[in-house]
Amino acid sequence: MIVAADVMPVLINTVSVLVGLCIAVGAMLVIASKVFKVETNPLVDEVASLLPGANCGGCGFAGCAACAEAIVLKGAPINSCPVGGFDVAKLIGAVLGQEAVESEPAYPFVRCQGGNVNCTTLYDYEGVEGCKAALMICDSRKGCTYGCVGLGTCVRACQFGALSMGENGFPVVNKAFCTGCGNCIAACPNGVLTFARDSEKVHVLCRSHDKGKDVKAVCEVGCIGCKKCEKECPAGAIKVGEFLAEIDQEKCTACGACVAICPQKAIELR
Amino acid sequence: MADASIFAVLMDGIFLKNFLVVQFLGLCSFVGVTKDVKSASGMSGAVIFVITMSAFVSYFLYTYILLPLRLEYLTTIAFIIVIAALVQLVEFIVRKFMPPLYRSLGIYLPLISTNCAVLGAVLLNVMNEYDFIQSVTFGIAAGLGYTVAMLIMASIRERSNVLYVPKAVGRGVTYAFFIALIMSMSFANYFKVIPL
Numbered sequence: 001m002i003v004a005a006d007v008m009p010v011l012i013n014t015v016s017v018l019v020g021l022c023i024a025v026g027a028m029l030v031i032a033s034k035v036f037k038v039e040t041n042p043l044v045d046e047v048a049s050l051l052p053g054a055n056c057g058g059c060g061f062a063g064c065a066a067c068a069e070a071i072v073l074k075g076a077p078i079n080s081c082p083v084g085g086f087d088v089a090k091l092i093g094a095v096l097g098q099e100a101v102e103s104e105p106a107y108p109f110v111r112c113q114g115g116n117v118n119c120t121t122l123y124d125y126e127g128v129e130g131c132k133a134a135l136m137i138c139d140s141r142k143g144c145t146y147g148c149v150g151l152g153t154c155v156r157a158c159q160f161g162a163l164s165m166g167e168n169g170f171p172v173v174n175k176a177f178c179t180g181c182g183n184c185i186a187a188c189p190n191g192v193l194t195f196a197r198d199s200e201k202v203h204v205l206c207r208s209h210d211k212g213k214d215v216k217a218v219c220e221v222g223c224i225g226c227k228k229c230e231k232e233c234p235a236g237a238i239k240v241g242e243f244l245a246e247i248d249q250e251k252c253t254a255c256g257a258c259v260a261i262c263p264q265k266a267i268e269l270r
Numbered sequence: 271m272a273d274a275s276i277f278a279v280l281m282d283g284i285f286l287k288n289f290l291v292v293q294f295l296g297l298c299s300f301v302g303v304t305k306d307v308k309s310a311s312g313m314s315g316a317v318i319f320v321i322t323m324s325a326f327v328s329y330f331l332y333t334y335i336l337l338p339l340r341l342e343y344l345t346t347i348a349f350i351i352v353i354a355a356l357v358q359l360v361e362f363i364v365r366k367f368m369p370p371l372y373r374s375l376g377i378y379l380p381l382i383s384t385n386c387a388v389l390g391a392v393l394l395n396v397m398n399e400y401d402f403i404q405s406v407t408f409g410i411a412a413g414l415g416y417t418v419a420m421l422i423m424a425s426i427r428e429r430s431n432v433l434y435v436p437k438a439v440g441r442g443v444t445y446a447f448f449i450a451l452i453m454s455m456s457f458a459n460y461f462k463v464i465p466l
Contacts, residue, residue, distance in 0.1 A: 013339045021331075021348060025355040036362035038369075065373070128434055 043072045043095065050091045051081055056159050058082045058181025072096070082106075083179035107178050108154075108163075108185055109196035112147040113205045113266075115168035118220040119144050125151070132189045140190075143218025146207040148192045157187035201254035202247055206266045209242040215264075223266040229258035279404050283411020286461055287394075289387040290419040291454040296387030299378050300423060301446045310424035311417070312371040313378060316360050318413030320382055321391050323356050324349070325409025328392040329402050349392050350383075357383035387416060419457075423449060 048068035055063040059080045061070050070076040071092060078098050079089035085105060093100040120143035125134050131149035139145050150169040157163075162177035163184055171184075171193075185193045192207055204223055208215050212224030225243030237251035238258055245258075245267070259269045274282070289295045296317075303313045328349050336344055361379050365372045372379070382388060391412040395405040426449050439445055 010340070013341055014344060017335060017339065017341060017344065018348070018351075021351055025351055029355055029358055032359050032362050036366040038366055062370075063373075128432065133432070 041072060044068050046095055047072055047092055050084075050088055050095070052083045052088070054083060054159060054179075056083060056179070056181045056183060058179065058183065082181055085180075104197045104199060105180050106195040106197045107175050107180060108173050108182070108193045109203065110148065110170055110173065110192060111194055111203065111205055111207050112170055112192045113168075113221050114142060114144055114147040114219050115150065115166070115170045117168050119147060119222075120218045130156070135189050144208055144210070144215070144222065146190060146192075146209060147219070147222075149190060153187050153189065154184035154193060157183045159183065200249045200252070201270050202252050202256070202258065203268050203270070204245045204247055204266060205268050206244065206264075209244050211243055215243075221264055221266055224264055226263065228261045228263065229267060232257045232261045274398075274400075274404065276403065276407050279400070279407045280411045283391075283408050284415040284418060285457065288415040288419055288457050289390060289412055290416055291450065291457040293390065294454075295390045296385040296416065297450075298381060299385065300420065300450065301443060303375065303378050304420060304424040304427055304446065306428050307421065307424045309371070309374040310420045312364075312368070313375055314413070314417035314420045316364065316375070316379060317382060317385070317387070317416050318410065320353065320356050320360055321388050321413040321416075322406065322409040324353050324388055324392050325395055325405045325412075327352050327356070329395065329405045332396055333402075345393070345396060346389070349389060353388050353392070354383040387412065419453065422453060 044065075045068075048065050051064040051068055053064050057063065059067045059070075059076075059082065061067040061076075061080075064081075067076070067080055071078060071080055078092045078096060078100060079086070081088050082105075086100060089100040092098075122141055122143060123138075125141045127133060127137060129151060131151045131153040134141055134149055134151055140147075140149055141151075142149060148170040150165070152165050152171070154171050155163045155165055159181070160177050160179050162174045162179070163171050164174065166172040180195075182195070185195065190207065196203060205221070206215075206219075206223035208219070208222045210222075212226060215222040215224050223244050225240050225245070227240045227245075229245050230238045230240045234255060234257060235251045235253045237248045237253070239246050239248070247258075247267075254269065256269045259267045283289075287293055290297065290300050299313055299317075304310045331348055331352060332345065336342060336348060357380060360382070361372075364375070364379065391409055395408055398404075398408075400408055423446070427446060430445065435441060435445060439448055
């Protein structure tokens, strides 16, 4: 039979041990939290809470927290975040007392239209999925070593689901989902993707620096460096160097003369 | 059991009774933090520290406070308080001195306090009636065993990012479970075939 006199000492011991333990542990933690205190700038936390939090790295910093730190402490521009764009820049500007300036968004642009139809395919590739892996084995599975390999490395690099592999074997950008973070551009081993703004109307859809004859052998729509566009352009915006036409977007007036003259249909007017 | 040599205790903790792949304790972080070797090793370091310190503190707590007062039934709750406090301490230290590691460990760092590997180690110390040296050794061994399993797992998963994996096996967590299965079988059976 349990007598109250037996229970009481156990009860007192229990309570005193647990209370004593908790006080000891609590005191230790209080001291530790003082010793290991991390000083943070409250503005950094505030800016970080405004950023999208996707940690995509599109700003060039290691995630959103690092971007917030750079904006507040190291003077990075308040529109550093390409994903948040103007809206986020305005909010951050309000916190830091700076005026946000609207910048036109830039989207990735596929500078190749070879694909399965226009460009020859040398062999079937069944290894590790991805353009980089394929290029490690051989120059390219395509006839053209400059163009899109078509194995979708950029599609998998996109965190926002804005890229998909088109029917013709090169990626298609869905601007509704694209945030302009640039991960796909960094992922492409051939540099087929570049940034392009909507105001930039005329683009050369080829990356090949091969001679005209070599280009024609593998691709029906590649730039052969014939210089017809360079002579035709009234604004002098096109330069052909190393058998590839380059358009100076600042001089281009989007007149469309080059598009009409190009024998390979390698220039596009959007 | 109490007169087991230190070497035997060490081997017990690291291989024979490996907490992750033989006793299946603390599996949360085994799948959660093994995506890359860097955070796996950071996590393992934190766990080694916490288990060793817990073994250290819990031995004194048990032998000099709970046992003389005949409060053995408080073992679990008292140990949990000690472990939780130690984890909090580790969190302070990691946040102060290794902010990138702190961010990559995320929720798994505070979750060490609910990690049954830690509680399992200190409770096994009590159950096996280990003395002080054996307790601390078993604590270190448990942490090392955790590290071994975590590093193997993380290495395999990191390496397999660039390898062909059949679609049926899948990627991510499904794949991790397959690796865990094979690792568990090899750990559990290796020392039966080749006795230590």
